[in-house]
Amino acid sequence: MNSADQYLKAIYLAQRLEDGPAATGTLADMLDVSPASVNEMVGKLESRGLVEHEKYAGATLTDDGIVRAEDTLQTYCIIERFLYNVLEVEDFRGEARALESVIDDTVAERLDTIIDRREECPDCFDAEADCCEFLEVEQQAD
Amino acid sequence: MSLGQRVSTDHQLARLLQIGVVLEELVEARAERHLEELDPSKRAALDDEVEELLAEAAVESAEHRDRVAALLDELDAETTGFEQIEALVEEHYSAPGNTDGVLYDQLFSEETAYKFYDDLIAAIEDSDTEFSVDREEVLATLREIRAEEEEGVEDVAAIMEARE
Numbered sequence: 001m002n003s004a005d006q007y008l009k010a011i012y013l014a015q016r017l018e019d020g021p022a023a024t025g026t027l028a029d030m031l032d033v034s035p036a037s038v039n040e041m042v043g044k045l046e047s048r049g050l051v052e053h054e055k056y057a058g059a060t061l062t063d064d065g066i067v068r069a070e071d072t073l074q075t076y077c078i079i080e081r082f083l084y085n086v087l088e089v090e091d092f093r094g095e096a097r098a099l100e101s102v103i104d105d106t107v108a109e110r111l112d113t114i115i116d117r118r119e120e121c122p123d124c125f126d127a128e129a130d131c132c133e134f135l136e137v138e139q140q141a142d
Numbered sequence: 143m144s145l146g147q148r149v150s151t152d153h154q155l156a157r158l159l160q161i162g163v164v165l166e167e168l169v170e171a172r173a174e175r176h177l178e179e180l181d182p183s184k185r186a187a188l189d190d191e192v193e194e195l196l197a198e199a200a201v202e203s204a205e206h207r208d209r210v211a212a213l214l215d216e217l218d219a220e221t222t223g224f225e226q227i228e229a230l231v232e233e234h235y236s237a238p239g240n241t242d243g244v245l246y247d248q249l250f251s252e253e254t255a256y257k258f259y260d261d262l263i264a265a266i267e268d269s270d271t272e273f274s275v276d277r278e279e280v281l282a283t284l285r286e287i288r289a290e291e292e293e294g295v296e297d298v299a300a301i302m303e304a305r306e
Contacts, residue, residue, distance in 0.1 A: 082161075083157075086164065086222065086226075086227075086230065087157075087160060087161075087164075087222065089157075095154075095157060098154055099154065099157060099158065099161075101148075101265075102149065102158060102261055102262060102265045103161070103261075104257050104258070104261055106250075106253065106254050106257050107161075107165070107254055107257060107258045107261075109254070110165060110168060110250070110251070110254045111161070111164070111165075113168065113172075113231070113234055114168065114227065114230035114231060114233075114234055115230075
């Protein structure tokens with residue numbers, strides 16, 4: 001997935017977490033980039049009609065932006081589930097974040113043929129836990 | 143979150159190659175499953191060209207898997223067993239229903255593999271990481287496999303066109 005899609009996903013999740021517009025600082029933290037980079041990309045997404053930006057409040061996805069962000073989040077969920085359930089990767093969240101830019105949605109669609117994903121995906125994605133709420137993650141013993 | 147297509151560690155490279163192995167195993171398992179699924183009457187209707195295509199796709203994917211697995215071995219990383227992927231395909235499989243569906247699925251498999259290797263090659267080329275394996279050897283292997291996937295796409299597309 002490309003950078004624009006990663007931003008749309010981050011805005012979607014930040015809106016859920018903050019129950020309102022996604023603040024620049026929150027997006028910068030989530031994406032590990034500078035606030036200036038966030039403002040630049042949000043401006044580009046706004047010009048494409050995917051985001052509305054309100055000064056001092058933050059970014060809000062438009063209907064078109066939501067559709068695209070949900071597709072991207074589905075792809076991300078597939079990568080996480082594949083890493084955890086098929087490759088048995090313990091740090092599936094960290095690795096999904098590291099690999100998502102190299103995994104195209106067509107590739108994810110193929111991987112999706114061997115994982116169990118809920119019909120309501122991505123509504124069941126838990127923004128705070130950074131994974132599907134139905135993904136049964138084994139807790140590590142201390 | 144990592145923005146931009148780059149492979150910056152041995153670990154990431156190994157993980158992506160593992161995904162490549164799984165994609166090859168998926169092609170192989172699905173091609174074999176398509177052939178098995180067709181009942182004798184339908185299989186008889188499947189022309190020799192399509193049957194040959196599926197058989198060749200399975201063999202080629204197994205070869206690709208071995209080549210990618212050899213790179214993984216150099217990185218001291220393991221591969222996912224074919225039996226595990228075969229079982230997952232079996233568990234989730236739904237038959238395409240007719241020859242056109244089989245061909246479409248095969249086309250999608252080949253296109254997906256091509257796209258994966260294309261993105262992986264670009265990500266390695268964009269990276270200035272010194273991997274513990276010979277970068278040129280990895281790229282040469284992946285480029286050869288990508289070329290064969292491209293031929294695979296063309297072969298399926300040619301059969302589909304001829305059937306129209």
